[in-house]
Amino acid sequence: MGGRLTRQRASVLRVLTACQDFVSAQELHVRLVTADIPVGLSTVYRALRDLERAGRVDVVRDEAGERLYRPRPADGHRHYLICRRCGRSRPLDSDVVERWAERVGAESGYSAVEHTVELSGICGRCTGLCA
Amino acid sequence: MGGRLTRQRASVLRVLTACQDFVSAQELHVRLVTADIPVGLSTVYRALRDLERAGRVDVVRDEAGERLYRPRPADGHRHYLICRRCGRSRPLDSDVVERWAERVGAESGYSAVEHTVELSGICGRCTGLCA
DNA sequence: ACTCGTAATGGGATCCATTTTCATATAGCC
DNA sequence: GGCTATATGAAAATGGATCCCATTACGAGT
Ligand SMILES: [Mn+2]
Ligand SMILES: [Mn+2]
Ligand SMILES: [Zn+2]
Ligand SMILES: [Zn+2]
Numbered sequence: 001m002g003g004r005l006t007r008q009r010a011s012v013l014r015v016l017t018a019c020q021d022f023v024s025a026q027e028l029h030v031r032l033v034t035a036d037i038p039v040g041l042s043t044v045y046r047a048l049r050d051l052e053r054a055g056r057v058d059v060v061r062d063e064a065g066e067r068l069y070r071p072r073p074a075d076g077h078r079h080y081l082i083c084r085r086c087g088r089s090r091p092l093d094s095d096v097v098e099r100w101a102e103r104v105g106a107e108s109g110y111s112a113v114e115h116t117v118e119l120s121g122i123c124g125r126c127t128g129l130c131a
Numbered sequence: 132m133g134g135r136l137t138r139q140r141a142s143v144l145r146v147l148t149a150c151q152d153f154v155s156a157q158e159l160h161v162r163l164v165t166a167d168i169p170v171g172l173s174t175v176y177r178a179l180r181d182l183e184r185a186g187r188v189d190v191v192r193d194e195a196g197e198r199l200y201r202p203r204p205a206d207g208h209r210h211y212l213i214c215r216r217c218g219r220s221r222p223l224d225s226d227v228v229e230r231w232a233e234r235v236g237a238e239s240g241y242s243a244v245e246h247t248v249e250l251s252g253i254c255g256r257c258t259g260l261c262a
Numbered sequence: 263a264c265t266c267g268t269a270a271t272g273g274g275a276t277c278c279a280t281t282t283t284c285a286t287a288t289a290g291c292c
Numbered sequence: 293g294g295c296t297a298t299a300t301g302a303a304a305a306t307g308g309a310t311c312c313c314a315t316t317a318c319g320a321g322t
Pocket of ligand 1: 077078079094098115117
């Protein structure tokens with residue numbers, strides 16, 4: 001399933017995990033380079049693509065359409081509420097939506113139904129700062 | 132609210148409405164040109180941006196991140212189930228999710244909470260064709 | 263530990279949707 | 293009809309993501 005274990009891939013996963021929030025590939029690349037862990041940008045993109053395929057990360061898009069990654073909790077698939085100002089995210093209890101999506105999908109006659117659910121807002125800390 | 136009523140803007144909205152499904156800006160531009168309605172691509176993008184700001188269209192992103200537009204039904208905000216193969220979409224009854232999103236948002240301490248909900252699958256017609 | 267085949271790397275080129283620029287056209291008010 | 297702020301559109305710029313390909317290095321086999 002996973003390919004060879006290279007220094008680069010290990011570093012990408014380690015630094016991503018240390019983030020605890022959604023980060024873009026570019027941002028992650030900067031963090032790696034800043035931490036004196038030289039990894040090419042292409043390699044970061046490839047590592048993230050592979051992690052995504054392996055179901056190890058959750059992916060969302062910000063308003064500009066940029067892809068943001070976050071390590072997926074061990075207990076599987078999650079949805080998040082993300083601060084549009086600072087990016088802080090928290091996983092949600094989404095049982096209700098999961099059941100709704102399943103039911104609607106089944107009733108529709110469509111097959112292989114997938115869903116995207118994202119909430120965004122301004123977190124308490126950001127509401128405090130400025131206005 | 133809208134600015135001047137130009138031939139181009141009128142055409143964009145008319146052809147978009149005739150589509151009855153999600154279309155990309157580029158696709159819409161091709162349809163316009165094909166129908167002998169010359170409109171610049173930039174103008175299509177600008178018209179769609181304005182329609183979006185005015186709440187006249189719903190916007191989703193396909194898997195490639197491309198933005199797709201569909202005229203919004205008169206009764207407001209909707210969510211859709213879209214065929215990943217051919218693009219056919221149907222509006223969903225999303226009361227359950229609306230209430231869930233509202234509750235979760237309120238409990239979170241975040242303000243100005245917004246949500247994105249999209250279902251995608253393979254429609255009956257596409258399942259029939261090939262495999 | 264050494265070799266070797268093959269997958270992985272990375273810097274630059276390339277892709278492509280979307281935005282910006284700016285000279286020109288025109289809607290809409292007098 | 294004239295005026296002017298606004299809209300247009302062709303071309304250039306932007307920027308995230310992917311591709312290319314010569315080079316590197318993982319790791320299985322010995
Ligand atoms: Mn889910
Ligand atoms: Mn909704
Ligand atoms: Zn915040
Ligand atoms: Zn279909």
